[in-house]
Amino acid sequence: MTKPPVTIRDVARLAGVSVGTVSKALNGYGQLREQTRDAVRNAAERLGFRPNDLAQSLLRKRSFTVGLISTDSYGRFSIPVLEGIESALEPTRLSVFLCRADDPVRERRHVDSLLAKRVDGIIVTGRRTDRRSPVDLGGASVPVVYAFAQVADPRALCLLPDDRGGARLAVDHLIGLGRRRIAHVTGPVDFEAVRKRRQGFRDALAAAGLRGRAGHVLTGAWSEAFGREAAQYLAGLRPAIDAIFCGSDQIARGVIDSLRETGVRVPDDVAVVGFDNWDVIAAATRPPITTVDMNLHELGRQAGLRLLDMIDGPRPSGVECLPCRLVVRQSCGAATGASADILPEHHDGAYAA
Amino acid sequence: MTKPPVTIRDVARLAGVSVGTVSKALNGYGQLREQTRDAVRNAAERLGFRPNDLAQSLLRKRSFTVGLISTDSYGRFSIPVLEGIESALEPTRLSVFLCRADDPVRERRHVDSLLAKRVDGIIVTGRRTDRRSPVDLGGASVPVVYAFAQVADPRALCLLPDDRGGARLAVDHLIGLGRRRIAHVTGPVDFEAVRKRRQGFRDALAAAGLRGRAGHVLTGAWSEAFGREAAQYLAGLRPAIDAIFCGSDQIARGVIDSLRETGVRVPDDVAVVGFDNWDVIAAATRPPITTVDMNLHELGRQAGLRLLDMIDGPRPSGVECLPCRLVVRQSCGAATGASADILPEHHDGAYAA
DNA sequence: ATCGCAACGGAAAACGTTTTCCGTATAGGT
DNA sequence: ACCTATACGGAAAACGTTTTCCGTTGCGAT
Structure with missing residues (x-):
């Protein structure tokens, strides 16, 4: 048959x-x-x-294949990274083996399997709350790049978004718009990203000679509900705050919804900036959220390119932070009409049976 | 080195x-x-x-590898399918080659590459607006399963969610709760899913002896904005409607937000049911959305299992619709307190510096 | 002692390529 | 006619396994 x-x-x-x-x-x-x-x-x-690629690879001692290990289940973060990696590999004849490894033992198995397949390189992606331990290559000499994941091993190459710089970007923007009493509502402090963004927030205040108030930094869950809760608290503060930098777009959405329903005008009374540029959230909010984009696609692409270089070249190491980018929509009060950076939610209200 | x-x-x-x-x-x-x-x-x-797996595979004439071609960029639909596939393959020693093929020429290239790697099977996933043409195996005899994708070729095996049945589930539920004047707000009609869900909506009305009104089916964009727009229109209708079945959770969220802001109580005045169970949307809405889950993870798992069977067994064909499931939250007015089906948005409002 | 039979483990073919090396024509020059 | 250089294409090794087949060895039984 x-x-x-x-x-x-x-x-x-x-x-x-x-x-x-x-x-x-x-x-x-x-x-x-x-x-x-x-x-x-x-x-x-x-x-x-x-x-038959198998026969070819056997002879050439190269499989023209890279392994991709994604810890954390594929989510909104992994995907752009994934796509970026693919876009880097696409012009070459390399293909990618995908493995999801939620736990160390599965990861171990997958690495073994990748090694057995003689992959030319491995990219590890997926951010956990904190730095992970390096993958165990068991003596094999295969290049590894960590993308959107940080590892303790100093000989590893890690590519990360510049969370601190991204936060700085956001808060500088608010300050540039004349805001002075700025709060920060963000996620659980056990995330390194939360700590870095908070640092960027403080950097920006300090650089502008503004004094941060302890009660102006609120941490909680990565949820709209927490955003709403935090907004209620902040709205009661006197003297009133005039801007909120949020650690995620979900939080920002909660904040904005809550403020609107309380009668606080966004951006007129309080400007809001989010983080992630998760456009399903950011573009659907009223007003659409100005937010920090981590350029994850580009990060993935860089990871792919770097791996390509490392396959038959030197193997650099260290941590590299790639810049974030501010996407200006309307919640910060800067956008006037149709800026190129505004990404409106697609919408065509055609009625029909 | x-x-x-x-x-x-x-x-x-x-x-x-x-x-x-x-x-x-x-x-x-x-x-x-x-x-x-x-x-x-x-x-x-x-x-x-x-x-060395390469040498092994060469000899065994099996690569212990399956190819996964994902048309449409990985999104919220592809991912659960992907995870389901992996969960089916996980217990075997098979690994998965991932390819994204946005366009036919890229798809062609990827299929060629997979065949050259002597994959044991191929799963094609990713729903486009309508049925796709079959992948060209160029004479190779490799089993193929289409998951969440429908193809014209009658010799192919396609696994699809039962959109029509899912809609029926939702509307039956509303009718069971005593609702009688039910509207349907959904996406663009050029999606086959939209047409099927609309059919399910009509089936349910007919089965209950209810008369559907032309003006009660609204189609537009898959967006919150369209949901809001549609809700405004429906809220003005007299006699008033008492339930809305939405074609997606995004639409449902727009509908619910808009109704709430207009002073219409959900679910008391109007019950709302969504579609997709996209929990970032569904669980964060106030009230959380009762919605239809397409069981995409299970669909992916089935696809994986079927492919496994086909690798060294008969090759069935045809279209198979897998059942959907209703996830009851609060927007339909059925849930009383903490039902097992309620998936609350994770939230712990710990304040801290 | 001789035979037979297990038990053990080695030799070699096979999988489908790529690539080096070599043999044979052919052509060109004297 | 002979030598040589070149063009062409075949033979075979190599890649790292698995598996079949066969040769030894040692043992117990006669």
Whole structure:
């Protein structure tokens, strides 16, 4: 029922030449008459010949494959990274093996399996609350890049978004718009990202000569509900605050919804900036959220490119922070009409049966 | 710099036996003294030997690998399917090659590449607006399963969520709660899912002897904004409607937000049911949305299992619809307190500096 | 002692390529 | 006619396994 795939031998037979000649003809090698080459190409074409990558890789000692280990279940963060990696690998002939490894033992198994498949490199992605332990290569000398994941091992190469710089970007923007009493509502402090963003927040205040108030930094869950709760608290403060920098777009949405329903105008009374640029949230909020984009696609792309370099080149190490970018929508009060940075929620209200 | 991986020959040398013996010892084959077996295992252990899967696959004519082609960029639909597939493959020693193929030419390239790697099977996933053309295997006889994707080829096996049944579930539920004047707000009609869900909506009304009104089915964008717009329109209708079945959770959220702000109570005045169970939306809405879950994880798992069967078994074909499931939260007015089906948004409002 | 039979483990083929090396024509020069 | 250089294409090794087949060895039974 399942007929065997056509091999180079079949092509050779049909073309009336030896297998070596087929290989040369198809790969543009050696000294062959154009006529022979054509005959072979023809035979290959007619048979629908695909060289067996397995055999090729075995010989070449390269699989033209990279492994991708994603800790944390694929979520809104992993995906852009994934896409970025693919976009870097796409122009090469490399393909990617995907593994999800929620726990260390599964990760171990997957790494083993990748090694057994002789992958040319491994990218580890997926941020946990804190730095992870390095993958155990068991003596194999395969390049590894950590993307959106930080590892203790100083010999590893890690690519991370510049959370601190991103926060700085956001708060500088608010300050530039004349806001002076700025609060920060963010996630659980056991996330390193939370601590870094808070640092960026403080950097910006300090740089502008503003004094941060202890009661102006609120940490809680990464949820709209917490955003609403925090907004209620902040709205009661006197003297009133005039801006809120949120640690995530979900929080920002909760904050904005709550303020609006309390009668506080956003951005007029209080400007709000979020983090993540999760556009399902950010663009659907009223007003749409100005937010920090971590450029995760680009981060993934860089990870792919770096790995490519490392496959047959030097193996750099260290932690690299890639810059974030501010996406200006309307919740900060800066956008006037249709700026290029405004990404409106797609909408065409066609009614029909 | 990159030292060559340890081969079975190295192990044989260290253990003082032949390569064949190593293979037998490690795979529990043949007749060997326990002592020999141990010696080999020891040597392998000490060297950190990993059999080269490439060589193995070449010989076995099986790569223990399946290809996964995801049309449409990985989104909230692809991911649960992906995870489901992985959960089915996880207990086997199969790994998955991931390819994203936005356009036909890329898809072509990826399929070629997968075939060259002699994958044992291919799963195609990712719903477009309508049925896609089958992947071109170019004569190879590799089993293919379409998951969350429908193809014209009648010899193909397609797994789809039962959109029509899911809609029926939702509307039956509303009717069971005593609602009689039910509207339907949904996405663009060029989606087959939209047409199927609308059919389910009508089925349910008809089964209950209710008359559907033309003006009660509104189609537009898959957006909160459209939901709000539609809600405004429906709220003005007299006699008043008492329930809305929405084609997506995003639409439902827009509907609910808009109703609440207009002073219409949900679920008391108007009950709302959504579709997708996208919990970032559904659980964060006030009140949390009762919604239809397409069981995409299970669908992916089934796809994986079916492919496993097809790899060395018969190759069934046809379209199979897997049942949806209603997740009851509060927007329909059925939930009383903490039902097992209520999935509250995680939230712990701890304040801190 | 001789035979037979297990038990053990080695040798070699096979998988499908690539690539090096070599043999044979053919052509060109004297 | 002979030598040589070149063009062409075949033979075979190599990649790292698995598995079949066969040769030894040692043992117990006659």
